[in-house]
Amino acid sequence: MKEYFQKKSFKILCIVVGILFLISLFTLFTGGFVFPNLLGAISTPMQKVSTMVANNAQATATNLTRSYEDLLAENQALKEEINSLNSQLVDYYQMKQENEQLRNFLELKSENKDYQLVAGSVVGRDPNDVFYSFRVDQGSLAGVSVNDPVITEAGLVGWVSSVSSMYCNVTTILSADTNISAVDKASRDSGIVTSDLKLADQGLIRLGLLEADNQVKAGDIIVTSGIGGIFPKNLPIGKAVEVKNNTTDVSLYATIEPFVNVKTVKDVLIITDFEGQGEALSTVINSSSSTSSSSPSSAASSSSSSSSAASSGSSAASSAASGGTE
Numbered sequence: 001m002k003e004y005f006q007k008k009s010f011k012i013l014c015i016v017v018g019i020l021f022l023i024s025l026f027t028l029f030t031g032g033f034v035f036p037n038l039l040g041a042i043s044t045p046m047q048k049v050s051t052m053v054a055n056n057a058q059a060t061a062t063n064l065t066r067s068y069e070d071l072l073a074e075n076q077a078l079k080e081e082i083n084s085l086n087s088q089l090v091d092y093y094q095m096k097q098e099n100e101q102l103r104n105f106l107e108l109k110s111e112n113k114d115y116q117l118v119a120g121s122v123v124g125r126d127p128n129d130v131f132y133s134f135r136v137d138q139g140s141l142a143g144v145s146v147n148d149p150v151i152t153e154a155g156l157v158g159w160v161s162s163v164s165s166m167y168c169n170v171t172t173i174l175s176a177d178t179n180i181s182a183v184d185k186a187s188r189d190s191g192i193v194t195s196d197l198k199l200a201d202q203g204l205i206r207l208g209l210l211e212a213d214n215q216v217k218a219g220d221i222i223v224t225s226g227i228g229g230i231f232p233k234n235l236p237i238g239k240a241v242e243v244k245n246n247t248t249d250v251s252l253y254a255t256i257e258p259f260v261n262v263k264t265v266k267d268v269l270i271i272t273d274f275e276g277q278g279e280a281l282s283t284v285i286n287s288s289s290s291t292s293s294s295s296p297s298s299a300a301s302s303s304s305s306s307s308s309a310a311s312s313g314s315s316a317a318s319s320a321a322s323g324g325t326e
Helices: 008-030 034-065 068-111 197-201 279-293 299-321
Strands: 116-125 134-136 149-151 156-163 168-172 180-184 190-194 205-210 221-224 236-245 252-258 267-273
Touching: 180 236, 190 252, 197 205, 205 236
Parallel strands: none
Antiparallel strands: 116 134, 116 267, 134 168, 149 156, 149 267, 156 168, 180 190, 180 221, 190 205, 205 252, 221 236, 236 252
């Protein structure tokens, strides 16, 4: 008998009886809800899993029983919805661009009330042009003409070199064909802004024909002088980097970093009219005409003066039509 109580099976039996006794006591004191709660805790997750499986099975069965026509119609409806959303996205970007252009337009207009401005966007670039010219989606129908200055809110970009009814081509300030009368806002030293292939590759321009005793220094702001009637006065051009000796003559020049990166510009404003536009050309032509009318009365002298006036007027007109000069 003593050996039986020492067996492993008897010990296990005692443990099970003890556990049952404790559960009975706990049930007695808690009102008898332990077993139902325990069963509920075990069965609830299983019920959730079975419900999910049943719902998925039902949805799969429904899709399998749908006709080909139903699926085709749903696919077409989804395509139309995608196209509508894409169209709305295009309209959004268009409105965003127009709002940005309008904001820049209004800011410049409020600061320069004499400017007549046309907003445009860059729609093409010539990959073979080392001076980074580009095409803008505004032309003569919008009032754009050859030699009109092209700017952004940050500063000068270039000038209109050719025009059609619906678009125009812009030669940038990086071009060797560009010649702009400019002045240092700090020192008041003046010169001509142009560029060359080496500078253009670095995105730089130069203020040339500086006097030996010039006071231009790094950081100075360079703006248009307004001389020549092609560009209005005080258009920001760029910031002086350093002053160097010209290798071809005894003059000095300053390298300039433009305020606008013409290589990546996307939206521009074209100045179609401003106070003083074309005044230099008119002055030259009128002066030439006046000289002709006051010449000696002899036929030979009169003919010579008329020829001289015509030559002067043609030279002035050619200078303006060459684009970007002064």
